[in-house]
Structures are given as C-alpha cells and as structure tokens.
Amino acid sequence: DEMSLKRSIRARVPPMLTDLYQFTMAYAYWNSGRHNEPAVFELFFRENPFGGGFSLFSGVHDCLLFLRNFRFTEEDVEYLRSVLPPTTNPAFFQFLRELDCSGVTLRAVPEATVVFARVPLMEVDGPLAVVQLLETSLLCLVNYASLVCSNAARFRLAAGPDRKLLELGLRRAQGPDGGLTASRYTHIGGFDMTSNVQAGFLFGIPVAGTMAHSYVTSFSSLEEVWPQTLLPADGEKDPIDLISLTKGLLGRLCELLGAEPAKIHEGELAAFLSYAIAYPGNFLPVIDSYSVSCSGLLNFCAVAMALIELGHQPRGVRLDSGDLCRQSVEVRRVFKHCAKFSVPVFESLIIVGTNNISEQSMMELSKKENEINVVGVGTHLVTCTRQPSLGCVYKLVEVRGSPRMKFSEDPEKSTVPGKKAVYRLLDSEGHPLMDLLCLSEEPPPLAGQTLRCYPLGQEAHLAVTPTQVTCLRQEVFAKGQVRNWSWWMWELDSQLSRSRPGM
C-alpha cells in the first residue's frame, strides 16, 4: 500500500546520491544541446552471483520511489554550484532546478524475478542527460537488494522447505539502511522472519526474538526474581509461587536424568524464571550462557514444566555456540524423555540454532542428524561473504534511435548494442527454456514456431520451439508515474504480512 511505501526511508533517496561525473557529463550534454536527445540505457549483471546459476532481481520498488521523487532542492543546486567548475554556465543550474523524471520510461522485470547473467533487466529510456544522472542511484538500489535476495534464496534452498529461517544481520550490515535493505530483501528471498524491529515496522515483515546472553548473565541469584508468582492460564485467581514449584521440579529432573544439582547455575535459573513470569506464553531462552547440558537445558525443562503445570505453553530453546547439530539431538532426547514421563507438550517445543551460519554450514546441517527447527542467520547472509557485490552495470545502447556499443581492453566488458526486447521462452511444462534477446524492432517469437538463436558468447546456433512466450519486462514507470502498480506489487503483497513474533 502507498502509505507504508511512503514511510520507507527509500522515499528519501536524494538525486544527489550519485557520482560527480554524472553531473559533469550532464553539463557537457546540456552545453552542447544534446541533453534532450532520446537515449536508452540497459541494466544487467555479467555473472550469476555466488558461482550459481541464477539471481533474484530486486530493488525495482525502491527505484520507482526514487524516480517518482526525483527533484533537486535549492540546497542541492547550491552545493552543485560550489563543486562544479566555476566556468559552468549558470543557466545549467536553472535547468537542474526544473528537472524531474517525467520524460523517463522504465521497463523492468517484476520484483524478485529469477533472472540470469547478461539479460537486460531494466531498460531506462528518456532524455540523455536525465537517464545519465540516474545511473549510480539505480545501480545502488538494485545491486545489493538483488544480491542479498539471491543469497537468501540460496540459504532457503540449502535449508529445505520446512525449516524456518530468521534473519539477524542488522548489527553486521553496512549501517542502518544496509540492515533494513537486508531484512527486507532476505524476506522476499525466502526468510520467514527478521529480528529487525524497524524492518517489521516499515515493511510488515514478521519479527522474532526473545533473549540474549546479557539477560541471563545479568541475574546472579533467585532473590532477584520479582514477582515470584504467576497466575495460571485458565483464569484461576490464585497466583502460584513459580520459584518453589520450579525448584521442586528441578530436583526431580536432576534425579531422573542423573544430573548434578551443584553444576546448575542459579543466576541462569533466575533469569529464566523472571522471563517466564514476564512472558509465560513466549518462553524461549538462550541456554548456552554457562553449559547447555549441565545447566541451561535442566533450568529450561524445570521452568517449562512449571509453566505447563499452570497451563502455559513454553516455546522452546535457543542454542548459540558449539556444535548445534549434536546439541540439538541431545536437547531433543531430553525433551522426549520429559514428554514420556510427564508432559506431552514437550513434544512440540522448538529448537532455534544461531552460530555464524553460512550457506555451506546450512547445507552440512541439512545433511547431518539434527533437531533444529529454526535457523537464525546474520553475518554471512547480510554481508554475502562469498561474494559481497553483484556488479550490475548500466550501459548506453541507443541514442536518437541509433545503436551504441562500448568496446573494451577487457573483451567481456564490451556491450551488445541496440534497444532490445527480452522474451522468456517456456517449454510444454511451463519451465523456462531460455531468455531471448531481440532488437525491439524485430518481430516477437511465436509460441509453437521454431526459431534459430545464438547463445551469447558461443559460435553455434540453436533451434528452439517454445510452447509459450512471455515478455520478461514490463513498463513500470512512465510520464512521471508508477504504472501497473498493482501488477508488480502483487508478488510482494502476497509475501509480506504483519504478524506477532514467531519463535
């Protein structure tokens, strides 16, 4: 919806967020009277990220907001006057004051489409000086969004469809907005939840989280637990002393499991009790502050049993260090033990694992025996350790209807000239066969007709008969307005919905 889009910090991306050379070039175009010549730029990346076979193209939405709001303020213009060479004709600054994107047309693939290297994903068509000025900002808005969305999709593929994924990267991202972008686009890429409250607020992503180690270590004795009582869930009026109840259960649990009561950390028990009293329906402590098997797990089970006796439903535990798989198996074994002897609710407790998870360790985790229901991922997800940049580029392909090409000392940096149409050819099962680039003036390929095509970078040609032909890109911005808003937003809308904290 428009309201929540406007709240987005992206509505504030200023047109000054670009490279200086865009302005010096814009001036040179203006000075030679070429600034309004119709020009076409293409945006694409040269290699699929992470050594993989695809990317999820994202950030279109932010680009539309940017285009719609593209106006220079008086302060912007005064700054530009101070940094451009003093010989700059003053009339140029008047030109900038009046500039907007009403002459720009953007064709783009929908948000979060599966795309491939070297296919033009955006086509920006408009007055030469304006579409030149847009370059850096558009690249900035799609490069990281697409990269982190694709990274999230790879984590999702590695995790399988059932495990819940929680994004935790805010503290390791490139500043506040890096963190917000990460939360937003990892959700689109397949993550279920984020820890980032501002991302929940702005984008409606489900937020999750309960307790850090500092909460546990801030307690040292049961005397710090206050109040010490909890009301039963069924509405009975008499509060129960949760400390006494839990102490009794803990004693029996130690006997049952052959554990040493002396090794149990009292501060940890106090922290768990105090949290359970504050949030009896949201009890999911981190259990590795001292020792999972000697203290944290036993304290959890005792408090959980007490909550269950009062009719509350504990949620589970979080493991944050060591061998998560091995520990989760041990934790689940103890849960099953507890369930068998007394409380069946223990069967449904969840185990959350968070400890520097990479795509590699997610794949290993999926192969090993483990009982982890929710995986939290931070650093490797948001920084995209394996390849921290996507490398989208923005290349001029046509001016005044005539094609443009860049050659290069590095042959792979040469560009394919001309304004293009991009078709996705599908087979009889609806699977993509290939993306076909044609010149925009060529007739479109037809379903059921065999066509000859030339895979990029190869000599040989190929004969293909598509069952279905779709246009990969759609016109999403024209005449200063976002077009087909509902069309390109449906995919996001269906994925984003506000909800209470998970885990």
Add this chain to the structure above:
Amino acid sequence: DEMSLKRSIRARVPPMLTDLYQFTMAYAYWNSGRHNEPAVFELFFRENPFGGGFSLFSGVHDCLLFLRNFRFTEEDVEYLRSVLPPTTNPAFFQFLRELDCSGVTLRAVPEATVVFARVPLMEVDGPLAVVQLLETSLLCLVNYASLVCSNAARFRLAAGPDRKLLELGLRRAQGPDGGLTASRYTHIGGFDMTSNVQAGFLFGIPVAGTMAHSYVTSFSSLEEVWPQTLLPADGEKDPIDLISLTKGLLGRLCELLGAEPAKIHEGELAAFLSYAIAYPGNFLPVIDSYSVSCSGLLNFCAVAMALIELGHQPRGVRLDSGDLCRQSVEVRRVFKHCAKFSVPVFESLIIVGTNNISEQSMMELSKKENEINVVGVGTHLVTCTRQPSLGCVYKLVEVRGSPRMKFSEDPEKSTVPGKKAVYRLLDSEGHPLMDLLCLSEEPPPLAGQTLRCYPLGQEAHLAVTPTQVTCLRQEVFAKGQVRNWSWWMWELDSQLSRSRPGM
C-alpha cells in the same frame, strides 16, 4: 559543526532499529523492577580485521547523534504494542514513551583511533533496560564504519603516501546509506576524494569525477559537437574553431607517433572535443572506450594540445580496463614525447587508474613500474571483500556494581568480567607499548614505574615500564548531552574540508 551534523541522515536512526529481543528483555527487566539497575556494557571486537594487526575504530560520532535523539514516537510505540505478546502490561508502553538516554554515560575512544582486538572501545553505563535496548543500534553504527575505515587505511598503506586515492563505491555498497557510510569513513581512513556527491554535500568530502564510457559512446561523429568553438583563456574575444585546430594537431600527432589515422574513432574525438568545450579547465577523459593506444590516447593528446594552444590546462586521462600499469607507462611515454617536441604542460598531466582494484592489486601496483597518479577504488573498498564484517560485540560486564561474565561452548566467546579502565602505555619515543586493562577501582599505572601485566590468553606475565600513560577512552556522552564535543571532533575537522573537484 552542528548544522552539518544535523543534516546527516544518521540523525534519523530511529531507536526501533534494533533487534526484537532487546524489547522483550527490556520488558522482562521492567516487569521485575530491575530496569533502572545500573549496568555496564562493553563494546569490543575479538580479532583484528583482514588478518591484520590493527583497526581504526569509527562511528562514535554517529553513536552520539543516535543517543542524543533516542526517543520513541507514538507510532513506534503502537507498532511495538502490536508485535509484543498481548499479555504485555500496558504501563510498559508508557515507560517507553518517556524513555531517553539522559541516564546513559558513554566512554569511547576518539573517532578513527588505531585500536586492537579485545580492548573495550566503548563502555556504556546506565539503566539496565536502556543500555540493553541500545545494543544493536550501536553495533550497527560502529561495525561497518570501523571496518571500512580500517580497509581504507590498509589501501592507503598499500598505495604509499603520495598516490591520491578516490573512493568510487556507491553503486556497489549496501544501499544508499551503505554508500554514504563508505564514502565518509574511507575518507577518514585515508582516501583523498569520493565520487559520491551526497557525501560531499553532507560531510564536506572533496568530490571528483569527469566522464564515463557512456558519454564517449553517445557520440558518433564530429557533427554532434556544438558549439564548435572555444574562447582562449587569456580573455581574447575571438572564439577559435576547436575542431579544425584539433584535426590539424591529430594529423601531425599521427605522423609523429606513426599511428594509423583510420583507427581513430571519430565519435570518441567528438566526445572529447565536446567535453573540452564545456569544461576546458577540467579535461580528463576516459580513454579506453575503443582502444587506448590506437584511438583514445591520440584523441586525448590532440584535444589537449588544442586546449593548451588556447591557454587552457588539460588535467589528464583515466584508464578503466586492461593492464593499468603497462598502459600508464605507455601513456606517460607518449606524454613525454609530446612534451619534448612541443608542449611542456604535458609533463604535469595526471593518469587515473580504475579497474577493480583490491588491496592485493594495490600492493602489486606499488611494486610494478607504473605512472598512475590517482587510483579509484570501488567494490573491494566498500564491500571489504576480504572480510565483509568486523564482528564487534556488546557484552554485559557489571550490574549493580557486581561483575558479570558469560561462559560459552566456544571458549573464545567467554567475556572478561567487571567495569574496566583502559590505558595506553607509551615508550620513550611516544610509540604505544600496549593497551592495559585494569578494573576501574584499581589504581592507574604510573609513568616511569614498572608494572607486571598478563597478556590476554597467555599464561606468562610481562614487566613493562611505560614512559607515558594515557587514558584510551574519554567520556563523550553523559546526562543526555554530548560532552567534549570539540575534543573528539578535532580530528575529523582537521581532515574534512570542502573543496572543488580533484583529479
């Protein structure tokens, strides 16, 4: 100055930019009446980044703005009410409405100080619930700032003191603010200029840049050059036909250098002429759009000679692909040739190199023969490819005057308990000997007195006699106010000054 600080987007970092568990913990503290207990958190990193021996700690400035502006809006509180469990006591939301950082004291090392692993760089002292809420935001504000500042310093060390360094990373950063943070902190870390106009506007960093390949490829013939004339620099009234003048010079140049006129790209010449006419004092084209040696270099030299004849001073060239060192040597050879035969101004032209430069390739470049005066760095600088996160952590060390410690299944994750004082001990030449951690209640070390200390993680002790002892951290925020503003800003002020475009 305060005004430009307020314009910073960082003034807008909302207190909601944190992890959800900070709020669930704050509620549990509040619910048990512990929210105002005095608590101390420490911020540090566990390993120096990039396998190196140091880091430049940065982001303090942004943390101060964040603390000063820390207030929840009514909209924030309503959102929190919607995501915290429905059993949350409504009085807690009133508590949040009134919350600010007036009870928080921050001790920190000054912006961009050289620091080392495991030394507490910030100490955050205040009411337990408040200092807990600050965790993620503070980490987010210092982690990337410190990382990219340190990365910039490593590029500076690899480049040597004389080469100019230009930051170009906006299009590859984590969104708009990632790009701004990168520009700002790479400047502090040793870069001379940025291409990022908004960073110049907000932070006064010198901005630089002239022309991209798209400008060159947008021209196809000399007919597109308009106006075709240029006024001499000495104020003579008669404009000179720059095209004819340059064509004549280009012919002579081809003869002189034995070049083939047929290989010279007319569109490139048109682009250079048109830019030179727009900015005769800022002529620094990119010369590899077609071929450096067969076209770009010759076109540059001819236009530069024409400018010089009219009394203008060309600036130089940019190389953006291929072997930059080899090409720069060839370019310099041709410049010297031109200088010897006709125009001594050619001696002072600069060569800018930009092509996916990493710290490694910067070191190689410094070892190889080359003539590059300015190096532009983007992707590897801002994404910190080699290690894209710093990993600062924020750990509770004291509550109500009593020390706190976290143990862990990973021993290196255990913390050192207690509120500390941190001293930097210097030798007789003013060089740092070590950073000494003491409990804050211990007497400070004295200059000239030998003390026994225990290097972290080692069994043996060490005897050290410092010539000078300094406090590494200073109180920079207390009672809701930034303290010693002038003291901790001097370093930034001395580095940041607005100027006209470089290169």
